[in-house]
Amino acid sequence: MRRVRAPFLPALLVLMALVALFPILKGDPSLREELFLVFMLVTLASSINIIMGYTGYVSFGHIVFFGIGGYIAFWLMYSFNVHFLLAAVAAAIPAAAIAALIGIPILRLRGAYFALATIGINEAMRSFVTNFEPFGGAVGMFFNFSVYDTYGGAKASGQLAYYAMVGIALATIAASYAVKRSKFGLSLMAIREDQDVAMVVGIDPARAKVVAYVISAFFPALAGATFFFKNGIIEPGHAFDLLRSIESLVMVVLGGIGTVAGPIVGAAVYEWLRGSLITSPLLANFQLFLAGLLLLVTVLFVTAGLVGWLRERFPVLRSYVQ
Amino acid sequence: MSLDALIPSAVDGLMLGFVYGLAAMGLTLIFGVMKVINLSHGPLITLGMFVVLVLSTSLGVNPYIGLVVAVLVGLVFGAIIYLVAVDRVINAPELTTLLATFSVNLMIVGVGTAVFTTSPRAVDVDLGALRGGGVTVLGTHAVAVAIAILVAGALYGFLFRTRVGKSIRAVANNRSAAELMGIDSRRMLALAFGIGAALAMTSGALLSTLFSFTILSGTTYEIKSFVIVVLGGLGNPAGALVGGVVIGLLEGLTTVFIPVSWVPVLEYVSFVLILLVRPAGLLGSRA
Numbered sequence: 354m355r356r357v358r359a360p361f362l363p364a365l366l367v368l369m370a371l372v373a374l375f376p377i378l379k380g381d382p383s384l385r386e387e388l389f390l391v392f393m394l395v396t397l398a399s400s401i402n403i404i405m406g407y408t409g410y411v412s413f414g415h416i417v418f419f420g421i422g423g424y425i426a427f428w429l430m431y432s433f434n435v436h437f438l439l440a441a442v443a444a445a446i447p448a449a450a451i452a453a454l455i456g457i458p459i460l461r462l463r464g465a466y467f468a469l470a471t472i473g474i475n476e477a478m479r480s481f482v483t484n485f486e487p488f489g490g491a492v493g494m495f496f497n498f499s500v501y502d503t504y505g506g507a508k509a510s511g512q513l514a515y516y517a518m519v520g521i522a523l524a525t526i527a528a529s530y531a532v533k534r535s536k537f538g539l540s541l542m543a544i545r546e547d548q549d550v551a552m553v554v555g556i557d558p559a560r561a562k563v564v565a566y567v568i569s570a571f572f573p574a575l576a577g578a579t580f581f582f583k584n585g586i587i588e589p590g591h592a593f594d595l596l597r598s599i600e601s602l603v604m605v606v607l608g609g610i611g612t613v614a615g616p617i618v619g620a621a622v623y624e625w626l627r628g629s630l631i632t633s634p635l636l637a638n639f640q641l642f643l644a645g646l647l648l649l650v651t652v653l654f655v656t657a658g659l660v661g662w663l664r665e666r667f668p669v670l671r672s673y674v675q
Numbered sequence: 676m677s678l679d680a681l682i683p684s685a686v687d688g689l690m691l692g693f694v695y696g697l698a699a700m701g702l703t704l705i706f707g708v709m710k711v712i713n714l715s716h717g718p719l720i721t722l723g724m725f726v727v728l729v730l731s732t733s734l735g736v737n738p739y740i741g742l743v744v745a746v747l748v749g750l751v752f753g754a755i756i757y758l759v760a761v762d763r764v765i766n767a768p769e770l771t772t773l774l775a776t777f778s779v780n781l782m783i784v785g786v787g788t789a790v791f792t793t794s795p796r797a798v799d800v801d802l803g804a805l806r807g808g809g810v811t812v813l814g815t816h817a818v819a820v821a822i823a824i825l826v827a828g829a830l831y832g833f834l835f836r837t838r839v840g841k842s843i844r845a846v847a848n849n850r851s852a853a854e855l856m857g858i859d860s861r862r863m864l865a866l867a868f869g870i871g872a873a874l875a876m877t878s879g880a881l882l883s884t885l886f887s888f889t890i891l892s893g894t895t896y897e898i899k900s901f902v903i904v905v906l907g908g909l910g911n912p913a914g915a916l917v918g919g920v921v922i923g924l925l926e927g928l929t930t931v932f933i934p935v936s937w938v939p940v941l942e943y944v945s946f947v948l949i950l951l952v953r954p955a956g957l958l959g960s961r962a
Contacts, residue, residue, distance in 0.1 A: 411770045458951050464769045470950045477943035638789035645781030652775045
């Protein structure tokens with residue numbers, strides 16, 4: 354019995370790539386800026402989904418890997434003139450290693466204790482970097498504009514950062530899909546449903562969880578490196594911003610926790626909503642309030658998120674949308 | 676290191692610790708009763724500050740009467756938060772209640788920012804100062820400590836001596852068994868959430884008499900409350916008060932030895948270590 358599987362992943366990646374090309378073809382720099390942010394949020398939300406959606410561990414302080422990646426890459430570019438692409442990869446590897454190191458002890462904690470520990474780690478890292486002089490301390494670091502000359506000026510650097518971010522987002526989605534469809538993904542979901550039973554059927558939960566955590570740390574580190582390269586300035590409050598971490602969680606829940614497409618939909622909807630609220634003079638001040646209200650309604654009434662709801666409502670979609 | 680610098684810092688830290696502890700008691704009470712980490716804790720602290728501020732600046736009400744109002748507002752508002760945002764998802768996985776309370780956090784901060792902006796505020800109170808043995812204690816600090824201890828004592832009296840308090844503890848212990856004994860568990864949980872919120876707002880009201888603040892100040896105290904709660908054992912109110920004093924003392928004393936900016940590093944690192952080594956808290960398991 355072979356079922357023809359719908360080519361979900363290629364279709365999704367092509368669709369995202371087409372959206373990414375749109376501002377380039379249209380020559381619209383402000384749209385490109387917006388999409389840069391959306392692709393970054395897709396990366397963050399989708400990474401969190403791997404540890405939270407598949408494995409069931411709520412990583413509240415996940416932004417710590419975004420910050421670590423950003424700082425290491427920035428420092429390499431700033432102090433040693435390392436090429437951006439090399440610096441990004443060189444930053445993501447230690448970030449993933451750090452995830453393995455802290456993952457081994459903290460993933461033993463369950464439920465609320467794990468969530469609290471991840472907040473603690475992010476805050477510890479933020480306050481440490483604030484005091485760490487090689488990284489510029491509380492003031493942070495900023496580029497001299499000549500840094501961008503290597504890449505053909507500031508404008509070309511912006512382009513490069515955009516393509517890099519799109520690439521990272523596509524890679525994250527591909528990884529998220531690969532994990533979900535693999536045997537490894539099944540073992541993660543088994544841990545999510547019942548860790549003790551998972552252990553009985555021969556899964557090594559400790560190992561599987563750490564691997565998932567490392568994967569989910571790698572991509573935010575790349576995104577951090579790219580974001581701060583383009584930004585030209587990095588400082589602790591911006592790199593380890595707990596609110597951004599929680600916003601990414603909101604996007605996952607909004608789009609549909611544990612689905613591949615959910616974080617993309619969630620990030621796009623959240624960002625679109627924020628964009629339209631900020632520009633409305635009446636609602637600009639109540640932007641946070643409405644974000645909270647939206648979150649509450651989703652949590653209380655649409656637990657499965659947008660993608661999950663669609664899958665429930667239209668069973669036909671279940672074989673097409675992951 | 677001279678003793679002259681040490682003692683005043685220790686006294687300052689100790690006194691502040693009681694106020695921190697009071698806030699943390701609210702957080703830990705809610706967790707102890709219903710296993711919910713209240714992520715709207717910080718904004719509730721801020722709300723306590725602004726109740727005092729609004730009453731004293733617009734109506735000229737004494738800050739300590741404002742504090743009583745803050746307690747009442749906290750009780751009612753906390754119960755409403757429970758009934759609207761938490762009750763429906765009380766048995767869902769942690770993430771759901773975390774996000775539900777965080778949505779309340781966003782809403783409070785959203786409305787607060789729109790109404791009050793994020794500019795710094797201060798409540799003007801002067802109760803003189805007590806001097807003795809090279810230590811100066813501001814009147815506001817002394818009163819804050821007295822009120823914190825009083826409220827903590829009242830909470831214990833309520834939980835252990837009254838019928839309603841015992842019902843709350845029964846629900847915390849075993850909700851279905853409490854239901855079978857004829858306790859309206861939903862009402863008890865709403866009340867417990869109300870008390871937790873009232874504690875947060877009380878400590879906010881007290882903090883407003885000590886420091887200047889903005890609508891976003893709550894976050895700092897919220898994270899401090901997490902540290903304290905874990906130190907004292909998640910779900911243990913007495914532990915929270917002791918944990919608060921420990922953190923207060925630590926903050927006061929370490930600033931004598933290391934630069935102030937390193938204190939948070941120490942705090943958060945020990946927070947994570949305690950979670951890893953003794954998740955039940957340094958002060959034993961829950962009461």
